[in-house]
Amino acid sequence: MLKTRLRDFLLTKDNWLFAVVDYFHKDGIRATLRYVPDETGDRELNGIRYKKLDFGPAFEFMREHKPEWVQDVHVVPEAEVKQLLRPSDRIPELVESDSRVAEIVKTLDKAGLARSSMGVTGSMVAGLQNESSDIDFVVYGPAWFKARDAIAAAKKGEGPIEDIDEEMWQRIYRKRIPEISFEEFMLHESRKGNRGMVDGTYFDLLFTREWDQIKEPLQRGTDTVKLKIEAEVTNADFAFDNPSYYKVDHEEIDHVLSYTHTYAGQALPGEIIEARGVVEELGDMKRLVVGTSREPKGEWIRSLSWLEQCGYR
Numbered sequence: 001m002l003k004t005r006l007r008d009f010l011l012t013k014d015n016w017l018f019a020v021v022d023y024f025h026k027d028g029i030r031a032t033l034r035y036v037p038d039e040t041g042d043r044e045l046n047g048i049r050y051k052k053l054d055f056g057p058a059f060e061f062m063r064e065h066k067p068e069w070v071q072d073v074h075v076v077p078e079a080e081v082k083q084l085l086r087p088s089d090r091i092p093e094l095v096e097s098d099s100r101v102a103e104i105v106k107t108l109d110k111a112g113l114a115r116s117s118m119g120v121t122g123s124m125v126a127g128l129q130n131e132s133s134d135i136d137f138v139v140y141g142p143a144w145f146k147a148r149d150a151i152a153a154a155k156k157g158e159g160p161i162e163d164i165d166e167e168m169w170q171r172i173y174r175k176r177i178p179e180i181s182f183e184e185f186m187l188h189e190s191r192k193g194n195r196g197m198v199d200g201t202y203f204d205l206l207f208t209r210e211w212d213q214i215k216e217p218l219q220r221g222t223d224t225v226k227l228k229i230e231a232e233v234t235n236a237d238f239a240f241d242n243p244s245y246y247k248v249d250h251e252e253i254d255h256v257l258s259y260t261h262t263y264a265g266q267a268l269p270g271e272i273i274e275a276r277g278v279v280e281e282l283g284d285m286k287r288l289v290v291g292t293s294r295e296p297k298g299e300w301i302r303s304l305s306w307l308e309q310c311g312y313r
Contacts, residue, residue, distance in 0.1 A: 002078050004029055006208045006242060007121040007138050009085035010076055015048060017126050021073055021242070023209060024217035028075035033058040035128055043128040050128055085126060087119025087138040087208075094120060100198045103160050104137055104151075111150035117143040121206065135203035141210030144240065148193045148205055155196060162197045176262045179276075179300040185262075187310050188303065192265045194240065207240035207264075218243075218257075221282030228276040229253055229288060230304065239265045243291070246273065246301075252286055253279070256301065259291030263301040271305035 004010075008020040010031055018031035033053055035043070041051035053061060062070050069075050092115075094101040101120065108118060122136035123129040139147040154161040164172075169189070173182050180188075189195070194205040235247035244258040246267060256275050258264065267273045277290035277299045290299045 002029065002081060002084060004084060005211075005214065007087055007119070007125075007136075007206060009034075009121065009125050010081050011083040011085065011126075012076060012080045013082050014080075015082075017050070017128075018074060018076055019121065022218075023214045025075075025078075026217070028069075028077045029081070030073050031076050032073055033062055034122075035126060036061060043123070043130060045127050052123075052128075087121045087125050088116055088140075090120050090125050090127075091115055091118050094124065100135060100160075100201050100203075101137075103198050104135070104203065107150055107154045107159075107161060108139075108147050111146055113139070113143050113147055113150070117141065117210075118147075119208075133201075135198070135201055136206055137203050138206045138208050140208050141213055143210075144205065144207045151196055151205060152193045160199045164195055164197055164202070168197070168202055176260070178260075178262045179298060180302060184302065184307065184312065187307060187312055188266055191306070194265060207238075207242075209238075209241060219282055221280040221285075221287070223289075223292070224279045224281055226276065226298065227253075227279045227288060228274065230272060230274050231256075233267045233269050233271050233273055236265075236267060236269050239267070243289075246275075248273070253288045254285045256288045256290065258301055259289070260299075263290060266301045267303040267306070271303045273301055274304050275301045 004020050005023050006020060010018040010020065010029060015037050016033060017035040019034050020029060020031045022030035035050045035052055037048050038051040039049055041049040043050045062074055091105060095105050105118060117140045119138035120136060121138050123133045151161060155163045169186060173185055178185055196203055229250055231248035231250035231253065233246050234249050238245040244264045246256040248256055275288055275290060277288045278292050280287050280289050290301055292299065
């Protein structure tokens with residue numbers, strides 16, 4: 001059985017490249033299609049030209065070619081996997097060949113992180129990056145928070161790691177299309193510290209659980225109604241995971257999950273949040289799910305405590 005986790009990539013026998021989107025795989029590996037061979041593609045790997053597929057076109061492609069793999073994501077049979085691409089395996093090569101990745105790694109080296117806790121995903125783990133590619137930099141488990149602090153410190157120095165400029169923030173906001181204003185978006189993002197620039201290239205620090213943090217699969221419940229709640233966050237250890245997880249103190253809702261990266265790290269323990277999403281019933285438990293579609297309308301997470309502290313409310 002293949003041992004995979006979030007942000008790994010798969011290369012199938014058809015030379016299709018998938019991003020793994022879950023930690024558990026009961027009847028196949030849960031993933032999303034990212035790249036397929038195409039003679040007109042603008043990227044090349046092992047003599048094969050590839051094109052990148054966005055979310056919608058990826059599902060259209062799969063419905064046409066492998067409809068039996070299509071669920072809420074794509075489920076790839078293990079027998080179809082030709083190669084597993086792990087984010088950490090790419091670090092040694094990229095440190096030698098890419099000065100931007102090398103700079104991030106050097107910064108984390110100085111902070112005492114083991115290189116085995118670092119990786120890259122997206123186009124870089126597949127070897128399909130081009131000049132316009134962003135850097136999706138992975139850090140595993142508790143080391144992620146140490147990495148974030150190291151990057152924050154580096155932004156204050158004179159090196160190539162810098163904070164994001166206004167133009168890039170506007171680009172991120174337009175891409176995410178959140179249900180909060182740009183000003184509110186920026187107030188939340190200002191303290192997260194998981195994004196930056198290195199030599200003019202945008203990078204994201206992405207959290208993935210360490211093996212010993214992977215305990216049990218996320219069970220699927222029954223969607224019921226839309227609901228808006230206010231509740232205190234009591235635990236946010238996995239607020240930067242996917243989905244983001246916030247344990248809350250609420251008379252009805254046990255925890256809030258967010259499937260959209262916009263609301264990762266949106267609140268800290270002890271803060272009051274306002275969240276709107278779909279109530280999912282799982283036995284006697286109810287949770288609130290935010291990001292129930294690719295561009296969720298009428299769903300959000302806001303830290304009311306942080307906004308008030310910033311003088312926004």
